[in-house]
Amino acid sequence: MSSSSLCVGVVAPLTGRLAPLGSPLSYVLRRLAPRLARLRGGARRRDVNVVVRDSRSDPDAARQAVRELAGPDGAHIVITMAGTRVLPAVTAACEELRVPCVSTTFPWQAYLHTRGAVPGHRFRWTYDFAWGLDDIAAVFADLWELAGGRGAVGCLWNDDLQGSLLRHDHHGFTPVTSPRGHTLVDLGAYGEPADGFRAQVGRMREHGVDLVTSAATATDLALFHRQAREAGVRPRLITCSRWLTYPHTHTTPAPAVHVELADARVATLVYWSPGHPYRSGLDGTSCAELARSYRQDTGAAWLQPLGLAHALVETAHHALSVADDPTDRTSVARALAGTRLDTIAGHLDWTRGPTPGIALLPLVGGQWHPGPQGPRLAVVSNSAHPDVPLTGELTPVR
Template identity: 30%
Template sequence: MTVQTPRSEGGASRRHVLSAGLAAAGLTAFPMLARAQGNTLRIGVVSPRSGPLALFGEGDGFVLDQVRKQLAGGIEAGGKRYSVEFIAKDTQSNPVRAAAMAKELINSDKVDFVLSTSTPETVNPVADACEAAGVPALSTTSPWEAFYFGRGAKPGEPSPFKWTYHFCFGVGNFAKLYADQWSKVPTNKKVGMLLPADADGNAIRGMLIPALQKAGFTVVDAGPYQNGLTDFSAQIALFRKEGVEIFNTFPFPPDFAVFWRQAAQRGLAKQVKVVQMAKAGLFAAELEALGQLGNGLHAGAYWHRSFPFASPATGLTSTQLADAYEKASGKAWNQQIGATASLFDAALATLRSAADPKDRASLAQAMSRLKADTAVGPVDFTTGPVPNCATTGLVGVQWLRGKGGANKFGLEIVSNADHPKVPLTAAMKPYQLGA
């Protein structure tokens, strides 16, 4: 399904009526429409709002509403004032559709700028479509290595990308976070890794495993598996046999629920002391679906309501953003709303710093030198780690039942070595099945 926001100027029906009226008067609408469009910045927003990754896009509409309110009077950029029009598209969690939605934004909607968020399955095909068309694009919430190397860039070689930029955590952030977080409970330092055969899994397997081994962990890699697998008995048997006490995975959220229920049935859940999730385990709804099996699970967080940063695009602090989302939706806040807000923070900072925001080359140049304050912290494209990418920090978190009220799950910050400006909110505990 295509989700399209109301257009701030020149909607289709209004354009038709305007054209008809002018034609009747012996005039043409095109010069007037061209002038109107020349004063409007059209921004495409692509994210997964349905399908197996839908939890990532659940709050995107809310965040976009906050941004729209902030931009009601337009934006100053390049010495002019522009109105801003957002056109949002749903990928349905499908990479092929993500590319199609990007092409639709470029060819049919004639956007000036494309934003995308949430996993390589979204940002990579969108970025590829924009790169091919020469349209500036900015994205987040996917390890930067999956974005950069996963799209064909080679270590040590010049960037092959001119139009597409990305900011997010990377493998180095995970390595630093995990070394700190996993030291907070006693274990035998044997790590079972469950990584899918996709861009995330490939990047993590090639870079994180060596980093963990260098940090003194023994890694048991169960090998690539296909997303959507329903029987993890072989992987569970391997982890049990090897005696792993730390488990780490980067799956689609539905796949983790399947795995962890089987892990409980086959005794692995009683064996491990740290259950570290990434990509899955980011949303309270996932934990509530697991019930008692979810209590005490560990994860990394790229945003939290306790982050000491504000979102210029929404005009809200991190705490205010979380509270406003809960009031508007009736659901628990989640870390993606802060990340999505940060995407708009960086995008608006790009527009404001561009010499001409309607010029593609000017926008790309503005991204290459961007330094911006965002909801997830500072974003700085001038410091690498590679061209076209900037890094942001991670904190270690633990899901605890009852911390969100009644039987709801709440998220405590238990490790901040990778993001020291963020305060801890609790001490980390080992995972104990049934605790």
């Protein structure tokens, strides 16, 4: 690589359990390759190389990928997304090796917690755009209220990172949902993968709970739903973040899981959709156009990470373009810290986040509706972001 050329490093889950979620990023990189080949940075035109390293859906492999990008590959900026253990491994390695990094799809409280930091801490090299656990709680409370008012909500949370953060006295769900009249009933922690939910179903019956919230995998949530249904305590509504923001048909091949979750009509958070009213500042593509092109080019339905993957590339391109010296990593990190950018995922502003290094994205509420081509994610609640059009009505299970 010449001293005047630039390198964008990418850590993506090309293989392993997260591979289905890496597909949108791979697609965006192919789509935007002509736009990335050359850019004007530091008052001159520069060639740009994009180097993709496979995280293999594993934290250790992800750290090794960063070492290769920071060393032999000479990356001036790294982008990454996906994985509650993989993403923190990438960002921590970038911070240690002093490489600017932009990441997404990770709530900012979890982003800090997994790196041993507290709100107010300023990382020098790493930047994230996403939403907060409080934002998820507010959207879910909207959905519970659409399903029939305020009351007890059963919490099906694991015994790992997600569960501990969602239970947190300050960062979790209670500070948001309690003032709105919701009582959270912890149904009991479980390990992943779960071998059964008889105890949790029993607590659900004991407390008269018919609304449930979770952050379970598709497989575990399907098992819970089946055992609750068999026990005669079927939830009227399940809200689920994490894996269920993606179609369950993408995250597991098991037909029985698909049938069970289609019957459950799971509701979830929506951070990007074809109906979002944004255009890319890099190539002018609208959300609807990107989703349509993805379907035409891959034969697969759009996924929420598609828009965020596009915004990742837009952000990297912007930082290299506006940095005083894009060949100097310190200059690129400084450019990221001051970035305010309109993207296909919305307006990103790293100067006004809830804590340094974070740009917030708003959330709306969605529900998976069965359709002839598989699950369809309908936007059913938009109180926090009314510019996003509703595309369906919340349908509790009767």
